[in-house]
Amino acid sequence: MSMVFLIHLTAQTISQTKSSVVISGQFNDIDSGDSLALFVWDYFPQLDYDGTPVFTTVRSGSFSFYLKGVSKPKYISLAKYKNKIVKNPMILPLTLIKPGDSILMRSFNNRLLFSGRGFQKAKCAYDMARKSRWYIMHFPLQSETLTEKSLPGLLQYNEQINTSVYQVLKSYKNKINSADYQIMQADYIGSTGITIFQQLLMFNFAGKTSAQQKVIKNIYSGAMQRMQHDYPLEAGSPANLVYSRYYPEFIIESIRVDSFFLQNRPFDFRKVYMLLKKKYSGAFRECLMVTLFRRHHREAGDINYCLEDALTYCKNKDFKEIIKRFQVMHAGADVPNFTWKNSLDNWVSLSDLAGKIVVLDFWYTGCGNCRRLFKELSTVETDFKADTTIVFISVSIDADKTVWLNSVQSNQYTNKDNINLYTSGKGITDSFIQKYNINSFPTLLIIDRKGKMISSNPPDPRLDHGMALKDLIARIK
DSSP states (O other): OOOOOOOOOOGGGOOOOTTOEEEEEEOTTSOTTOEEEEEEEESSOOSSOOOOOEEEEOBTTEEEEEEOOOOSOEEEEEEEEETTEEEEEEEEEEEEEOTTOEEEEEEETTEEEEEEETHHHHHHHHHHHHHHHHHHHHSOOSOOOOOTTTHHHHHHHHHHHHHHHHHHHHTTTTTSOHHHHHHHHHHHHHHHHHHHHHHHHTSOGGGSOHHHHHHHHHHHHHHHHHHHHHSOOOOOOGGGGGGOSSHHHHHHHHHHHHHTGGGTOOOOHHHHHHHHHHHOOHHHHHHHHHHHHHHHGGGSSOOHHHHHHHHHHOOOHHHHHHHHHHHTTSTTOBOOOOEEEETTSOEEEGGGGTTSEEEEEEEOTTOHHHHHHHHHHHHHHHHTTTOTTEEEEEEEOOSOHHHHHHHHHHTSSSOTTSEEEEOTTOGGGSHHHHHTTOOSSSEEEEEOTTSBEEESSOOOHHHHTTHHHHHHHHHHO
């Protein structure tokens, strides 16, 4: 998440620059002392977790957020909190902002009124969200069970909502700067397409009969054709698409679904990389590559060639920095030292384990997949228990130390006799975890005796009862 500088000021006292954004307002339906949380996201898919809210306290109904150093488009959303417990997660939905915007919001008759520089983008996002909620409330979905029979009805229901919401977006076409409109339209197309993909990916496609697969393919094909017909992307500069939050991921997921999922083929990272490299150019190609690395690097195995190749043509300094950071995550790269406390409250560092192969397992309490992984990982640990050159370490991202200690004792997520480490409540904001883009759990890393990365994506022991992981560890001993 970008650095946000927060100053509580009235709209009249804020001296705005071209590289700042002001979000302020008057909410008469919010009690004094309640908090508003502003979420800020960069336009590009960063490695770092970017969802931490910045709070300000409402005083006499008034609030102000002042963002300094805004040189490129970003996204914001606004939520209401009471005692840091969310009460309304969607006062303002995800909204595109630009340098120099100064958006003023005022509550009136259970809705928001907008004014100020750049307010039309926020008003459009707000009206689109209201239309979607209105449709769902007045025309609730009758069945939520997803089967081949219910899929057409579900897609049709979503299409009806999407069509009504898209009409709201179109009504702002002549009210919003053409470049901004293209970005917002690309966002809508991207998020709509991704929703279709997510519904499709819920099927065990490979386990269906050929007749069932044909039905699913036809349903999906029809839905995508209607979407492309109903929501044609506005003509404009491809460079604008760099700033879309969802469109780059939509492009990649469409390749994944069409070329691999529906063909019963395993995802081939390098083939997708080469296809994107050939088909696209300029800054948008660079954005697609960063999105591909971020979303699918754990499925890719060795992607060093792709990373090195991307750096030869990448010009955007933000994208270049992200690609370089991915290079440290893959085989042969030096692993930075970590220092965390164990369950006995003693510090443990990677440097303490020099000369040993280290297997790191990152987890959190309540994670069902973490429990299932440990069940299989424990058999791997047992096989190498007598080998003192191999160390298995569990790292919890729990916010509460007592919760972590209780989970360690439960033997559900880790063996209590193992080296069990805790990030002291930092969780995914811990610098080591951020460096390796660990934002899904469980995650395994393997480090060699010299402190170099062996794999940031080792074989998942849940898939084969740990056989491939055992083989990998045996080979690197």
